[in-house]
Amino acid sequence: MTRQTLTAALLVAALGSPSIGRAQTFKVDKWDIGGTGGTDYLVAEPGTGRVFVSRGTHVMVIDGPTGKVLGDIPDTPRMHGIGLAPKWNHGFTTNAGDSSVTMFDLTTLAAIKKTPIKVGGLDGIMYDDFSDRIILTNHSRPGTAVALDANSGEIVGTAVLEDNAPEGAASDGKGKLFVNNESKSTIQVLDAKTMKVLASWPLAPCEGPTGIAYDRPTDRIFSGCGNKSVVLDANTGKVVASITNGDGVDALGYDDSEKLIYIPAGDAGNVVVVRQDGPNKYTTVATVPTMKGAKTIAVDPIKHVAYLFQPEYGPLPAGTPAPAAGQRAPRGPIVGAWFFAITH
Secondary structure, three states, X not given: OOEEEEEEEEEOOOOOOOOOOOEEEEEEEEEEOOOOOOOOOEEEOXXXXXXXXXXXXXXXXXXXXXXXXXXXXXXXXXXXXXXXXXXXXXXXXXXXOOOEEEEEEOOOOOEEEEEEOOOOOEEEEEEEOOOOEEEEEEOOOOXXXXXXXXXXXXXXXXXXXXXXXXXXXXXXXXXXXXXXXXXXXXXXXXXXXXXXXXXXXXXXXXXXXXXXXXXXXXXXXXXXXXXEEEEXXXXXXXXXXXXXXXXXXXXXXXXXXXXXXXXXXXXXXXXXXXXXXXXXXXXEEEEEEOOOOOOOOEEEOOOOEEXXXXXXXXXXXXXXXXXXXXXXXXXXXXXXXXEEEEEO
């Protein structure tokens, strides 16, 4: 296991902040955790230090403070995301390969059941504490949001969306869900219990929204977008602020007690850290280097650590044929599996 550390300091100068005149330091620890497979989302279990990392056909469970591998959840074909329902000690994975959701025991990591999701296109996943449901956002045709009972794992509701590429979802904790639509650059508002669509809001100047988070004290939605992310008033749908960041954003993290938003830019190979100074005022406090391709992120809001993961690919073997028209370019072998922890 390889560990590297990078430290970057900056002076935070923001009106009304207790950090005025003090240097705020962000430290990046980096480990090679090994293992096979690409990646999509990861999720941090609040307070325990455990981080669940998607690896294509399995999930690696990592000890965030050390980078040590704690366990593995197999048989998750072409999986994308992991959702945690601590009330029931259940975790869930979205498996696009066989269009199913695996429910597993958070203590033992053993699979409990698989639930078929017939609409297909499985991608995003989150837990809504208000309805006690797991919410799936699916690149189906048409796009859908599917609700599962967090105890039984059974389907209890479905919403048909306006976009075939819904991405992240967030809850206000009061009965509404908000879903980013990447292709149409909108947010749709859903009733968390009935799964009825209530509204659709444009996100300009945001384009291609993916990651999302909700600040409950101020009723603000943070929507992560390529180059320019936005903040919305959740009561009106109005864009009240914009944030400049890099391109290649596929998730967004938020530490609600420290009021820090983390926006990972995979194309730029960094994370822009933004502080909420007020409902409509946001200050960029750091640009933290990670690596090219690292575009998803998870934040532990209790330990105040942000995590990323990205494989490093070596050159293609000699003689590898060029991809056919319309096909994705092949990648070389994995030469590093880099897990990042950002602390301050």
